[in-house]
Amino acid sequence: xxxxxxxxxxxxxxxxxxxxxxxxxxxxxxxxxxxxxxxxxxxxxxxxxxxxxxxxxxxxxxxxxxxxxxxxxxxxxxxxxxxxxxxxxxxxxxxxxxxxxxxxxxxxxxxxxxxxxxxxxxxxxxxxxxxxxxxxxxxxxxxxxxxxxxxxxxxxxxxxxxxxxxxxxxxxxxxxxxxxxxxxxxxxxxxxxxxxxxxxxxxxxxxxxxxxxxxxxxxxx
Ligand code: DC
Numbered sequence: 475x476x477x478x479x480x481x482x483x484x485x486x487x488x489x490x491x492x493x494x495x496x497x498x499x500x501x502x503x504x505x506x507x508x509x510x511x512x513x514x515x516x517x518x519x520x521x522x523x524x525x526x527x528x529x530x531x532x533x534x535x536x537x538x539x540x541x542x543x544x545x546x547x548x549x550x551x552x553x554x555x556x557x558x559x560x561x562x563x564x565x566x567x568x569x570x571x572x573x574x575x576x577x578x579x580x581x582x583x584x585x586x587x588x589x590x591x592x593x594x595x596x597x598x599x600x601x602x603x604x605x606x607x608x609x610x611x612x613x614x615x616x617x618x619x620x621x622x623x624x625x626x627x628x629x630x631x632x633x634x635x636x637x638x639x640x641x642x643x644x645x646x647x648x649x650x651x652x653x654x655x656x657x658x659x660x661x662x663x664x665x666x667x668x669x670x671x672x673x674x675x676x677x678x679x680x681x682x683x684x685x686x687x688x689x690x691x692x693x694x695x
Contacts, residue, residue, distance in 0.1 A: 476501060476595045477610075478690060479603035482617035483663060484567075484651045485624030487674050487682065488599040491617065493547050494683045496597040499690055504541060504590050505548050506600035506607065509583050510574040511561035512539050512552045517573060518565070524572040531578045539586065564637065568647060571654035574601075580660055601655055604666035613689050614669035617682070623675045624648055 476499065480488050489505055496503035513534055514524070522529045540551045549558045560566070573579060580602075587607045590596055598607065604614035619627075625645040632639040655663040665671060670689065674682050 476612050476690060477591050477608050478597040478613045478615070478686070479608050479611035479666070479669070480597065480599040480615045480617055480686075481601055481604050481663065481665070481669065482615075483624065483655065484648055485628045486617045486619045487627065487679060488617050490679050491674075491682050491686065492597045492599040494679065495686050495690070498683065498687055499595065499597070501595035501597050502543055502590065503548055504587065504596050504598040505550075506583070506587050506598055506603060507570070508541070508548070508550045508558075508561060509539050509586065510579075511566050511570050512550055512557055513537065513579065513583075514566050514570045514573045515557055515561050516552060518569065524569060527576040527578055530573060530576060531582065534579060534582055541590070562635070564632070564639075564647075567651070571651055571658075575654065575658045575660065577660040601663040602661035604669045605664060606661045609666075613686065614666050615686055615689075616665040616669040616671045617674055618671065619674045621645065621648055621652070 478495065478501065480492050482488050492505070493503045513530065516537055517524060517530060517533060520533065522533055538553050542549045542551065549556055550561065551557070584607050587598065591598065591608055600607065604611055625641060625648050628644050628648065629639050629641050672682060672685060
């Protein structure tokens, strides 16, 4: 069994890299951000205030969030409904940091995330995987890229999905999300001391996957 933690700011390519790496090493891919997104989606649908930590906790306790792997990658089910597409919308991206900042919400999410890693080889991506969720992960990566490069990638991704994105808005959204993720009190985005930093600004996805793959092969798990 092997566990790989990939943390870093929004849009650095964590999810694509984690998915490809998981397929290559025969591990399951866990996108931890999708769980915070699913709760945000449910809170917005139910008009639960994103400032109300207790209400969010109770909503989460009454929710079933299940991650499944299929040929199209990770699918996320919320109370039995496939919400994989819905949770990627710009509205959710704008609000998810407000949900993820609550310590009691994070506590429950962390438990759920650890469950997946107990019995499976995993590649898990997020913000606090190497620092909090899997502090003993075999390989820890901190993946970064310039904010302009990250905005450009998100722009292309949204365009591809049929949205009509505006690059300046994406840039300011990403900057704001970085700020909220870095400045929050509980489990802020930060590099674990023993994580290896990879700057992906001038690297292709496959080059990054190969680099991490080499690190996994070196590891004596
Ligand atoms: O990776 P993403 O963009 O889907 O993450 C969505 C949000 O959830 C992001 O604002 C940070 C937060 N998040 C977190 O706080 N901890 C994680 N392990 C994963 C995501």
